[in-house]
Amino acid sequence: MSKVYIALQDNDESRYIVEAIEEDNPEATVIHMPAMIRIEMEGRLTVNRETVEEKMGRDWDVQELHLNLITLGGNVDEDDDSLSLHWNE
Amino acid sequence: MAKKLNIKDKYRLLTRDLDWDFSYEDRKEAFPFEEFEGIKITDWSKWEDPFRLTMDSYWKYQAEKEKKLYAIFDAFSQNNGHLNVSDPRYVNAIKIFLTGVSPLEYQAYQGFAHVGRQFGGVGARVACQMQSLDELRHVQTQIHAMSHYNKFFDGFQDYSHMHDRVWYLSVPKSFFNDARAAGPFEFMIAIGFSFEYVLTNLLFVPFMSGAAHNGDMATVTFGFSAQSDEARHMTLGLEVIKFLLEQHEDNVPIVQKWIDKWFWRGSRLLTIVAMMMDYMLPNKVMSWKEAWEVYFEEAGGALFKDLARYGIKMPKYAETIEKEKEHISHQAWWTFYTHGHAAGFHTWIPTDEELDWLSEKYPETFDKYYRPRWELAKKMEAEGKRFYTKALPQLCTTCQIPMLFTEMDDPTQICYRDTVYNGDRYHFCSDGCKDIFEDEPEKYVQSWLPVHQIFQGNCGGPDVENVLADFYRMNLGADNMDMTDSPDEKRWKQWKGVA
Numbered sequence: 001m002s003k004v005y006i007a008l009q010d011n012d013e014s015r016y017i018v019e020a021i022e023e024d025n026p027e028a029t030v031i032h033m034p035a036m037i038r039i040e041m042e043g044r045l046t047v048n049r050e051t052v053e054e055k056m057g058r059d060w061d062v063q064e065l066h067l068n069l070i071t072l073g074g075n076v077d078e079d080d081d082s083l084s085l086h087w088n089e
Numbered sequence: 090m091a092k093k094l095n096i097k098d099k100y101r102l103l104t105r106d107l108d109w110d111f112s113y114e115d116r117k118e119a120f121p122f123e124e125f126e127g128i129k130i131t132d133w134s135k136w137e138d139p140f141r142l143t144m145d146s147y148w149k150y151q152a153e154k155e156k157k158l159y160a161i162f163d164a165f166s167q168n169n170g171h172l173n174v175s176d177p178r179y180v181n182a183i184k185i186f187l188t189g190v191s192p193l194e195y196q197a198y199q200g201f202a203h204v205g206r207q208f209g210g211v212g213a214r215v216a217c218q219m220q221s222l223d224e225l226r227h228v229q230t231q232i233h234a235m236s237h238y239n240k241f242f243d244g245f246q247d248y249s250h251m252h253d254r255v256w257y258l259s260v261p262k263s264f265f266n267d268a269r270a271a272g273p274f275e276f277m278i279a280i281g282f283s284f285e286y287v288l289t290n291l292l293f294v295p296f297m298s299g300a301a302h303n304g305d306m307a308t309v310t311f312g313f314s315a316q317s318d319e320a321r322h323m324t325l326g327l328e329v330i331k332f333l334l335e336q337h338e339d340n341v342p343i344v345q346k347w348i349d350k351w352f353w354r355g356s357r358l359l360t361i362v363a364m365m366m367d368y369m370l371p372n373k374v375m376s377w378k379e380a381w382e383v384y385f386e387e388a389g390g391a392l393f394k395d396l397a398r399y400g401i402k403m404p405k406y407a408e409t410i411e412k413e414k415e416h417i418s419h420q421a422w423w424t425f426y427t428h429g430h431a432a433g434f435h436t437w438i439p440t441d442e443e444l445d446w447l448s449e450k451y452p453e454t455f456d457k458y459y460r461p462r463w464e465l466a467k468k469m470e471a472e473g474k475r476f477y478t479k480a481l482p483q484l485c486t487t488c489q490i491p492m493l494f495t496e497m498d499d500p501t502q503i504c505y506r507d508t509v510y511n512g513d514r515y516h517f518c519s520d521g522c523k524d525i526f527e528d529e530p531e532k533y534v535q536s537w538l539p540v541h542q543i544f545q546g547n548c549g550g551p552d553v554e555n556v557l558a559d560f561y562r563m564n565l566g567a568d569n570m571d572m573t574d575s576p577d578e579k580r581w582k583q584w585k586g587v588a
Binding site for chain 2: 089
């Protein structure tokens with residue numbers, strides 16, 4: 001199965017987003033590189049609004065992800081509660 | 090209180106509902122470029138934009154990105170950020186960026202503004218309009234970020250003039266001219282899909298991470314800020330291709346041909362990024378080969394598996410492309426080193442440490458084919474005979490890159506291909522570039538090939554020095570030649586207080 005991936009700028013906000021991704025996607029691999037964090041996973045990777053809000057301690061709009069996003073790979077599925085990535089195989 | 094709209098409803102109301110029907114005008118006349126490429130669209134309403142970004146949210150998030158970005162530019166400049174880069178050699182990679190890449194952002198702005206007008210579907214039009222604005226933002230922020238370096242280093246002063254004239258800069262320029270001179274759907278497959286989805290990642294992700302690793306706060310910041318838009322562009326590229334393939338089966342062979350063409354064109358264009366990664370980042374993050382494996386082979390492989398259900402195959406020449414990752418960065422840097430008098434940036438021999446790193450990263454090829462050249466160059470330089478070639482290189486008619494690539498199964502033999510069209514012989518660096526020419530010869534016979542233009546007397550002269558100084562506006566002895574003893578190096582030593 002192919003891997004989907006997402007890369008975020010390494011900053012204070014992303015740290016919480018990465019924590020949320022790790023919690024909701026225990027199979028994900030987190031790779032730290034200079035100034036960026038890359039997360040990859042086989043199958044489907046999901047960023048849930050609720051988990052990010054819990055980690056940040058504030059309201060968070062899924063579209064705020066754009067502020068810290070560097071790149072992604074996979075078909076995007078986005079609504080008010082989550083953003084997920086997957087490949088059709 | 091009115092209920093807050095969810096993303097899907099908001100997108101429907103603020104994007105899709107903006108369209109109108111043509112009651113008294115002919116729709117075909119409103120969108121005159123939509124059919125001539127042979128692409129068949131049966132229903133634009135099937136267009137899906139997964140990000141569903143509406144214009145109001147777009148401005149809100151872009152404004153926030155810009156505020157963050159300019160705060161960092163100010164801090165960088167106020168704190169003399171240029172003094173914190175790892176090594177002054179690094180700055181030469183940024184000179185290539187400003188002269189070779191930033192003007193492409195401007196061409197992308199123009200290209201997306203054009204297709205954003207020409208598509209019959211409103212979802213695609215709005216997405217292209219946003220991308221067009223993004224690209225304009227990218228060129229502006231890049232010029233702004235690099236203006237700081239222009240105060241302290243040579244080679245930044247005339248990037249736009251140089252982009253239009255300098256021999257190696259015709260490679261990126263003609264790449265985008267080719268895409269923009271195509272129809273709107275080919276442009277989207279060329280730039281929106283092939284370039285954005287797979288290839289720009291290699292420049293804006295591992296190279297930018299490398300910029301951070303070399304202390305260049307300004308570049309990594311504009312790079313990642315630009316790339317945050319790029320995630321949306323990638324998604325647009327993927328939506329375009331899925332949309333075309335789902336609309337009509339007749340679209341499949343047309344799209345496949347464009348994929349074959351633009352993945353090859355893009356791989357050729359990225360040769361310069363390969364060289365920047367392997368030779369111009371003093372602090373290393375990953376080799377070109379490693380980056381290629383992650384972002385092209387793994388990510389691109391997953392993408393093509395996903396598209397297989399439409400009957401789309403891996404790009405033609407994928408096997409050649411796979412072999413090239415072992416060679417192209419070394420072949421390109423050697424070419425620039427030997428043409429260092431005609432480049433708008435400095436070149437150098439890698440340090441012994443860097444040569445060892447290259448040997449380690451390229452165990453199959455570096456010691457066998459490339460290290461001996463650098464050992465020879467070192468010996469010649471030590472004898473006071475730093476080598477610059479006197480000849481002007483032959484260029485490939487399609488990609489416009491000098492004939493520097495070898496046969497991939499025989500890395501000591503330069504790869505030459507040629508074809509005759511209307512009684513004239515045209516030369517190519519590869520089967521890929523030859524096939525692209527033969528498919529559209531009327532387009533490529535018009536290539537403005539810098540070396541041909543020099544020999545025809547269209548670039549001033551008569552000597553190479555006159556062309557460089559007067560036509561290209563290079564400051565000879567400052568912008569070009571070796572890094573050793575350059576004004577850049579002397580100033581750096583003065584700032585750092587070293588002899």
